[in-house]
Amino acid sequence: MADEIIHDHNRDGIDRRGFLKCMAWAGAGAFCVLQGGVLKSFALGQLDRHPASSLKGELSFVQISDSHIGFNKAANPDVIATLQTAVAKINALPTPPAFVLHTGDLTHLSKPAEFDALDQVLKGLNTSRVFYVPGEHDVLEDNGAQYRERFGKDALGDGWYSFDQKGVHFIGLVNVLNLKAGGLGNLGHDQLEWLEKDVKHLKHSTPIVLFAHIPLWSVYPEWGWGTDDSAQALSYLKKFGTVTVLNGHIHQTMQKVEGNVTFHTAMSTAFPQPQPGTAASPGPMKVPAETLRSLLGITDVDFVRGRHALAITDSALEPK
Amino acid sequence: MKGRFIFSITASLLLLAGYVALGDGGARAGAQGSATNQVKVDNFSFAPAALTVPAGTTVTWENRDDIPHTVVSDDKVFKSKVLDTDEKFSYTFSKPGTYAYFCSIHPKMTGKVVVR
Numbered sequence: 001m002a003d004e005i006i007h008d009h010n011r012d013g014i015d016r017r018g019f020l021k022c023m024a025w026a027g028a029g030a031f032c033v034l035q036g037g038v039l040k041s042f043a044l045g046q047l048d049r050h051p052a053s054s055l056k057g058e059l060s061f062v063q064i065s066d067s068h069i070g071f072n073k074a075a076n077p078d079v080i081a082t083l084q085t086a087v088a089k090i091n092a093l094p095t096p097p098a099f100v101l102h103t104g105d106l107t108h109l110s111k112p113a114e115f116d117a118l119d120q121v122l123k124g125l126n127t128s129r130v131f132y133v134p135g136e137h138d139v140l141e142d143n144g145a146q147y148r149e150r151f152g153k154d155a156l157g158d159g160w161y162s163f164d165q166k167g168v169h170f171i172g173l174v175n176v177l178n179l180k181a182g183g184l185g186n187l188g189h190d191q192l193e194w195l196e197k198d199v200k201h202l203k204h205s206t207p208i209v210l211f212a213h214i215p216l217w218s219v220y221p222e223w224g225w226g227t228d229d230s231a232q233a234l235s236y237l238k239k240f241g242t243v244t245v246l247n248g249h250i251h252q253t254m255q256k257v258e259g260n261v262t263f264h265t266a267m268s269t270a271f272p273q274p275q276p277g278t279a280a281s282p283g284p285m286k287v288p289a290e291t292l293r294s295l296l297g298i299t300d301v302d303f304v305r306g307r308h309a310l311a312i313t314d315s316a317l318e319p320k
Numbered sequence: 321m322k323g324r325f326i327f328s329i330t331a332s333l334l335l336l337a338g339y340v341a342l343g344d345g346g347a348r349a350g351a352q353g354s355a356t357n358q359v360k361v362d363n364f365s366f367a368p369a370a371l372t373v374p375a376g377t378t379v380t381w382e383n384r385d386d387i388p389h390t391v392v393s394d395d396k397v398f399k400s401k402v403l404d405t406d407e408k409f410s411y412t413f414s415k416p417g418t419y420a421y422f423c424s425i426h427p428k429m430t431g432k433v434v435v436r
Contacts (some may be wrong), residue, residue: 028376063389073386109388109402136426137425141401181420182428182430183427219385224428238364281385283387
């Protein structure tokens with residue numbers, strides 16, 4: 001099945017209703033690709049019926065998040081096994097990703113053995129390129145010194161950095177340090193200053209992908225699901241035509257489109273968390289063992305040069 | 321004889337009533353989170369969130385949650401290591417004052433100890 005643009009009200013090449021319809025299918029495992037301004041969707045189970053060329057975007061990468069290596073409580077006694085399932089799923093994607101983004105909470109307790117175990121599992125990826133940003137569980141006790149030693153050698157400050165791929169500008173931000181009592185995620189003055197300079201001279205047509213652990217929009221402040229100073233960060237990106245924000249931390253998928261910005265959070269590969277306000281706290285959610293893998297997953301992102309860029313597809317480790 | 325008998329029954333009843341009353345009071349204190357110098361950390365919250373103790377008291381926090389937490393004073397007076405499930409942290413409050421604290425991993429979790 002393929003849908004084409006029917007309504008182009010904003011004259012930006014995106015049929016928003018079609019886009020939202022595609023996102024609804026994505027929950028059931030659809031693969032959406034934007035090609036030449038036309039949003040095409042394919043059910044994951046039927047991909048082999050289409051020629052490979054019709055499925056290709058120009059840039060394809062995968063986001064995983066919240067692997068929590070070291071966690072061993074009832075919600076998932078074997079987080080290494082579920083991460084291995086995620087790796088196998090990534091390796092089986094019809095379009096091999098150019099790289100993987102891990103949006104934090106790599107480990108559960110920042111222990112060296114946990115970082116080591118994570119490295120071992122991710123060595124199983126066909127792609128050797130993995131980019132990281134830390135979660136609050138990765139910077140315990142040492143303000144992230146160990147995390148930066150392992151994953152942030154080329155990064156600045158607390159671990160922020162940027163890089164370019166096929167004309168897309170990627171920015172990794174750290175919003176899990178220097179947290180204030182009663183506060184949310186925090187980017188801090190130095191990082192914001194760096195961000196402003198980093199994007200100042202980029203062309204407005206450059207697609208931007210921002211990735212950080214805690215959501216950069218207000219998902220549910222009561223549970224700490226937001227970042228106190230994210231508005232300032234986003235103000236530096238107003239001029240760009242396409243901004244995609246990829247986050248983790250909440251262990252479920254959530255998406256919001258606001259003007260030129262698409263916000264998206266990924267599932268965890270370790271354990272699910274409740275939807276906002278549906279439980280006493282945002283802790284690990286215990287589910288029957290046979291449904292666990294339907295609530296864990298990966299996110300496939302495809303970009304095709306055009307006026308609007310990224311198609312985001314979430315897929316669970318196992319169907320419901 | 322009869323008078324003494326009635327007296328002792330009444331006395332026993334009064335004593336019984338007294339025990340019941342004390343028992344009730346004890347149960348109420350328990351409902352607040354066991355003893356008066358303990359804070360239970362569970363469900364991303366500190367219970368009781370506000371604890372009042374006399375100077376010289378040692379307060380103990382115990383993590384009953386399935387996620388690690390920390391106990392960090394806003395004014396850097398005390399700081400626990402990372403507490404995994406069932407781990408404890410204790411601090412002795414020798415000076416009177418109000419000590420606000422939070423979990424540095426989940427900063428929305430806040431509490432205070434008022435020392436008289």
